[in-house]
Amino acid sequence: xxxxxxxSIAGLLALATGALACTWIPGYAVNAPVLHMVFGTMGAxxxxxxxxxxxxxxxxxxxVGLFAGGLPGVRFLRPLEGGALLATTPxxxxxxxxxxxxxxxxxxxxxxxxxxxxxxxxxxxxxxGWLYVAEGDAVGRVEIDVGTGELDGEYTRIVDGLPExxxxxxxxxRIGPDGWMYVSVGSSCNVCFEEDxxxxxxxxxxxxxxxxxxxxxxxxxxxxxxxxxxxxxxxxTDNGRDLLGDDFPPCELNRVERGGFYGWPVANGARVxxxxxxxxxxxxxRNSIPPAHPFRAHxxxxxxxxxxxxxxxxxxxxxAIVALHGxxxxxxxxxxxxxxxxxxxxxxxxxxxxxxxxxxxxxVIGRPxxxxxxxxxxxxxxDDYAGSIYRVERGPQWDEASxxxxxxxxxxxxxxxxxxxxxxxxxxEHDCARCHDAARATPGVVPIPLEELGARYDETRLAAFLAxxxxxxxxxxxxxxxxxxxxxxxLDRFD
Ligand code: HEC
Numbered sequence: 001x002x003x004x005x006x007x008s009i010a011g012l013l014a015l016a017t018g019a020l021a022c023t024w025i026p027g028y029a030v031n032a033p034v035l036h037m038v039f040g041t042m043g044a045x046x047x048x049x050x051x052x053x054x055x056x057x058x059x060x061x062x063x064v065g066l067f068a069g070g071l072p073g074v075r076f077l078r079p080l081e082g083g084a085l086l087a088t089t090p091x092x093x094x095x096x097x098x099x100x101x102x103x104x105x106x107x108x109x110x111x112x113x114x115x116x117x118x119x120x121x122x123x124x125x126x127x128x129g130w131l132y133v134a135e136g137d138a139v140g141r142v143e144i145d146v147g148t149g150e151l152d153g154e155y156t157r158i159v160d161g162l163p164e165x166x167x168x169x170x171x172x173x174r175i176g177p178d179g180w181m182y183v184s185v186g187s188s189c190n191v192c193f194e195e196d197x198x199x200x201x202x203x204x205x206x207x208x209x210x211x212x213x214x215x216x217x218x219x220x221x222x223x224x225x226x227x228x229x230x231x232x233x234x235x236x237t238d239n240g241r242d243l244l245g246d247d248f249p250p251c252e253l254n255r256v257e258r259g260g261f262y263g264w265p266v267a268n269g270a271r272v273x274x275x276x277x278x279x280x281x282x283x284x285x286r287n288s289i290p291p292a293h294p295f296r297a298h299x300x301x302x303x304x305x306x307x308x309x310x311x312x313x314x315x316x317x318x319x320a321i322v323a324l325h326g327x328x329x330x331x332x333x334x335x336x337x338x339x340x341x342x343x344x345x346x347x348x349x350x351x352x353x354x355x356x357x358x359x360x361x362x363x364v365i366g367r368p369x370x371x372x373x374x375x376x377x378x379x380x381x382x383d384d385y386a387g388s389i390y391r392v393e394r395g396p397q398w399d400e401a402s403x404x405x406x407x408x409x410x411x412x413x414x415x416x417x418x419x420x421x422x423x424x425x426x427x428x429e430h431d432c433a434r435c436h437d438a439a440r441a442t443p444g445v446v447p448i449p450l451e452e453l454g455a456r457y458d459e460t461r462l463a464a465f466l467a468x469x470x471x472x473x474x475x476x477x478x479x480x481x482x483x484x485x486x487x488x489x490x491l492d493r494f495d
Pocket of ligand 1 (some may be wrong): 431
């Protein structure tokens, strides 16, 4: 914490009693859940069910509820094909596996620490059977079964010696559609000329850590990024600098190009010369790439994801969901919500509220960090303030269901893409009937009739179930296509 007039002991006591805005430089205020920032403690309790649908609300057509609580400081998320969700708690050094909700109460069915003792694990991604983890100064990986979420072999570091310390310690790793591994490294300071050119940059490596490259620079702190479906363009969030007042500079969404320079520290927003460090660097500022979309100043966009799920209506597929962590240095709080970005036909981007209510009248109950889309289309939101993960799904009935504490699944989509014929062959080949058909059950086995599957599953959900079935149902060695075919057959036969 910087030393300043505000955070004296007396100041801390004052802060402990509630929200406090405190100005020590003109145009500069600390106004955040400061206890949380100073002590790194869990900021708030997991919200009660009552807040969902009343205080925390989702955009029309969606409902929001709690998926998991009791995860202090939870940061980044990565869903697995089998339905489980990976989540990091950097402070504890843990990568968690949160089991899918199979009992239908809307909550994760349990959690397992997959990796422990890591150095501030933050970003996580899964690619071709490997789990990648971005630590404070490194990236490591370990083999993972994306169906069951079980690890195999040793976790080994493939990149070491990334610059660390300073203001922005979180590292994010994602594997791009081009098969390269992308790692973002934030700046060491609010505004300065970095000594290490890998800071305030997007780096790129082969997935074994070789061939390091500085892909793009001038990105002060790009914590979240994803590739736009269709174009394959890489978009990244970026947090604007502090100490220039409540409303400047904007935070940014950037379209990241190889070799691109995005302005920091000599320019802010759309090539506006930085008042502290811009002088003498006018040309460089002029050549910086302006944001694709400006977010309001200090709202702190972090994780982002493009929605891809096939069951989404057209107007939602390809929309980017972005978590705004919320301001800490603005006299009135702003951010503390999840927004959606809609690309208009003319290329402009429209920002709308997606999940709101984490802050109301300066009262904060949550701070969104990352967003991710599960195989069944569930959108997950992590909150490092309340130590919670929320789920957002299609269906307005959801809000009421959350309040009642029961789960009403959204209307399942009946669209089938798998081959029922191949599915029927798999049913025979694996003799599923020995447990599921009274007429053909193995003597001594109490058959479990399969019925009305369509009421509870769509094809994606059922395929996800087959990737990680509830014990004692055996796990079969089926690839994604075979699971889909079998699911299509089951929905056809046992609707
Ligand atoms: C050894 C017995 C056994 C075999 C063989 C078996 N299952 Fe199951 N299956 C179970 C059990 C037990 C459950 C219930 C698990 C639970 O409590 O949710 C189950 C549940 C299911 C469900 C979920 C039902 C629901 O109502 O949610 C589906 C679908 C299913 N099995 C499909 C299959 C298919 C397809 C095969 C063959 C590839 C198969 N099972 C083979 C024991 C078996």
